[in-house]
Amino acid sequence: MINKKKLIPGIMVVVSFILALILIGLKPEAGASKRQYIPPLVNTMMVEPTDIQVIVKSQGAVIPRTEINLTSEIAGRVLWVAEKLSDGATFSQGDTLLKLDPRDYELALISAQSNLSQARVALSREEAESELARQEWEKVGDGEASALALRKPQLAQAKALLAATEAAYEQAKRNLDRSLITAPFPGRVRNKNIDVGAIVTPGTPLAIIYAIDYVEVRLPIANKDLDFLEIPFDGNLIKPEEQPEVIVSADLGGNSYEWKGTIVRSEAEIDPRTRMLSVVARIPNPYRLLSNSIPLKVGLYVNADIKGKKLRDVVILPRHVIYDKDLVWVTNKEGILSKREIQIIREDGDRAFIKEGLFFGDEILMTRLGVIIDGMQVRMDAERRRN
Incomplete structure (x- = not known):
């Protein structure tokens, strides 16, 4: 009977030899492990x-070119206020916005006109008497006549009185005209401060109004963009033919709108807060009074594309x-x-x-x-x- 313990070592040797032959057969050839480079x-x-x-980009808020307190130059009671003098309303240059009681000024004008007529008559009379005195002196006088003999002081006084009454008449006429308060420019009302029945005095603020013939936008320019704008930076107005074009835009109600304008000047000082220089864009007819397009309202924040140099x-x-x-x-x-x-x-x-x-x-x-x-x-x- 074969001893199993003696067979086991022999079997292990045979198996090891077979595995070695298999491994030798599977060994790759020299250099086969190198991958070929494939350019990306x-x-x-x-x-x-x-x-x-x-295109130089910037942003800014729309501001009016001018905004003033509409005031009265005379005293009186407010008789009538136009509907155009309401918060947010627009008006044209020369529109009558408010009327003061004119009766006192009408009476003052009549009185001034009467005084003027009297002064004219007095001057005519004095001129006639002065001429008569000169003629009489030539007939009977001896030597050179004195100013008093020729009534020159009286004539000068009559002329001065006429000049004073003419000035008083013009003042009375102007005061009467000022009882009608008109718009100094095409504009819009920010706030109305007065109504019918109120008593006003010279300087009383009636409303805050601003012009809408054109609006402006202050546009800060980054330092790196200054060299790409073809404008002077002295703060003076740029000649119309040299003003760069600018397009401002905004999104309103889900739609994008654009308005065209020009850069009219740069500001004279650096903004101490942003440390940037600003240029001023001007957009004409912002409220589109002559068209049906959407208005460019004061206070709207807009993006701006400024046409710069051509590279x-x-x-x-x-x-x-x-x-x-x-x-x-x-x-x-x-x-x-x-x-x-x-x-x-x-x-x-x-x-x-x-x-x-x-x-x-x-x-x-x-x-x-x-x-x-x-x-x-x-x-x-x-x-x-x-x-």
Whole structure:
């Protein structure tokens, strides 16, 4: 009988030998473990310099060009107030907004007119008497006549009296005209402070009104954008032919609206709070009195696009293709990458404007790679290539 204990070691040796042969047969050949490098598939863009109109963006609130306290220049009782002199109402230049009791001023005008007539008669009489005195002196007088003999003082007094009565008449006439208070400009009422029956005195505030023939928007400009505006920064009005165009816009009721205007001046001082210089946009006919479009109301907060300088022969790139602030990767016909230093003259949102460092026909790497080195090879996807 075979001893099992003696067979076990022999079996283990045989099994080990068989496993060794299997492992030797499965061993890969030398160099087979190296993977072949496959260049990554990338998207590129061919450089084509172009001209670009710079748009400088800003924001601001619409303000009236002028706002005043409408006041009375004379005293009196308010007899009538126009419906146009109501909160929020609009009016045209020259519209009568309020009427004061004119009776006292009508009487004063009649009295002044009477005094004026008397002064004219007195002057005519004195002129006649002065002429008569001169003629009599020439007939009987000896030597040069005195001023008193020729009634020159009396004539001067009559002329002065006429001048005074003429001034009094003009003043009375103006006071009567001032009993009708009219609009000094086309505008809108912010607040009405008076009503029928009230007694007013000179300087009494009747209403707060503001002009609507045009409105203005103060637009703060970032320091980096100042060089791209073609305007003087001395605070003076810009010549009409040199005023840059501006489009202001706002969303109202789910719709977007635009209004056109121009930049008319820059402010003379830097805002101490924002440390920025502001320019002033002017938008004519904001309430669209001559059209059916939506009005640009005072107080509305708007976005502004200001037409700036025109840049010549620049390359526009997405900012994500720029590395380390001033480097891009370009590829040659063989797909070999090399880095190129560029000069960025302006950034606008996700775009960068490049002035130097790139040339027509350069292929810019548009795909963001995790690892990238100088001399690295890539494959350019013809279908994904951007022009």
